[in-house]
Amino acid sequence: MTLTNRALATESWNEAEAIDRAKQGDAEAFAFLYHRHKRRVYSLCLRMTGNTAEADDLAQEAFLQLFRKIATFRGESAFSTWLHRLSVNVVLMHLRRKGLPEVSLEETTEPTQEDGPKRDIGSPDLALIGSVDRVNLERAIHRLPPGYRTIFVLHDMEGYEHNEIAEMIRCSIGNSKSQLHKARMKLRDLLQLPHTQGAARS
Amino acid sequence: MSDCESFDTALAASPDLNRLARRARAHAGSCRRCAALLRDLELIVERAASLAANASEPDPPPQLWDQIRRQLEKEGVIHANGRTTPRRAKPRPKSGGGPLPRLVHSTPRSGG
Structure with missing residues (x-):
């Protein structure tokens, strides 16, 4: 099947069909799901890390995990919800590996020296x-x-x-x-x- | 504890601004400092929700799919020729098949 023909074929898919096909290892189904959700996943990674290079790597890891696990997707929740939660977990795991405290108890709301002189919060x-x-x-x-x-x-x-x-x-x-x-x-x-x-x- | 301190405590304990204790909200009605604080926090919450709902979601780099596809082909999860073939469960090492290649950006991208 040529690329054009394959692209035309996937145009008529819905998500459920693509998921079923992906469970069978269909390459086009994976591509369909990737392109359908890539922005959402990438934006999440970017928001949570604030860093494009990390977001690239984490989006890649999230989709790899998704596709490795897709056979276990039973449709109990929406696919997008499942993917979103999986992506959040990938980012959180990354933060743990980096040794960054996800919840810093040391952080205060006091301005740093870089932030300028201390002000009365709520002025x-x-x-x-x-x-x-x-x-x-x-x-x-x-x-x-x-x-x-x-x-x-x-x-x-x-x-x-x-x-x-x-x-x-x-x-x-x-x-x-x-x-x-x-x-x-x-x-x-x-x-x-x-x-x-x-x-x-x- | 002053009324302003009580207000701050109430805010910190219950960041759901819609459920802020009636007493704290009443205090904000008569205190410029706490009214400004409440207004600012409500604004931040409202704008953040709006940003999440309306922000254009950027595309990941174009080479990302190629990287993913190559890795999945290597692991046997998908087939290089695009055939639909049942996938066999294949034991993989805990690391997920070894370190993944990092994306190499052809153009510098900002870190923020």
């Missing part, structure tokens, strides 16, 4: 209205310490509940809540920094 003249555009927020999320970023992305962006996060991160629900609060406070700090906003404008 009403530093309201964020206007500074929380997409670019600024993305930059600030990337600048979060890894432990904070993980919790923030999982809860506030990916929609996981604290009990799910606690299970994935292997921490208590209270710790997940506490770290989420600290992550938001840190973001608030970062979004109020003049150089963060200046960088976004350039």
Whole structure:
């Protein structure tokens, strides 16, 4: 079958059919599933690591694990949910291997020297209205310490509940809540920094 | 403990802003500092959700699929010629078949 013919054949597939075919080792089915979900998985990896090189490797690893395990997919949850959870686990495993604390108890919301002089958190003249555009927020999320970023992305962006996060991160629900609060406070700090906003404008 | 400290404690204990204790929310109604803090956090949460829902999801590098496919072919998970053939379970080492080649970027990509 030529490439064009194969591409035409896969156009008519639905996901369930592709999954069944992938379970049989059909190369085109794997390609179909990869291209259907690659952006979602890659974006997740990028958000959680804040690093394109790591995101590349982790997306690769997530799809390899997916395809190795696809025969075990029984359809009890949506395929996309299954893949998403698998991808999150791949990233978390990576963070563990790197030795980075997923939940840093050392992190505080105090500005570092690099962040400039200490300010009173909550000062009403530093309201964020206007500074929380997409670019600024993305930059600030990337600048979060890894432990904070993980919790923030999982809860506030990916929609996981604290009990799910606690299970994935292997921490208590209270710790997940506490770290989420600290992550938001840190973001608030970062979004109020003049150089963060200046960088976004350039 | 001052009302502001109580407010901070309530926020940290229950970061679900919609379920913030009534007393803490009432305090924010009469305190500029805590009102600003609550407003900022609500804004961050709202914008983050919006970012997740609406952000354009970037494509991974084009060579990623080739890397994945080559590795799966090497492991016998998929077949190089695209035939549909039942896959046999094949024992693999715990490491997943040895270290995977890292992607080599042809152009520099930012680390952030």
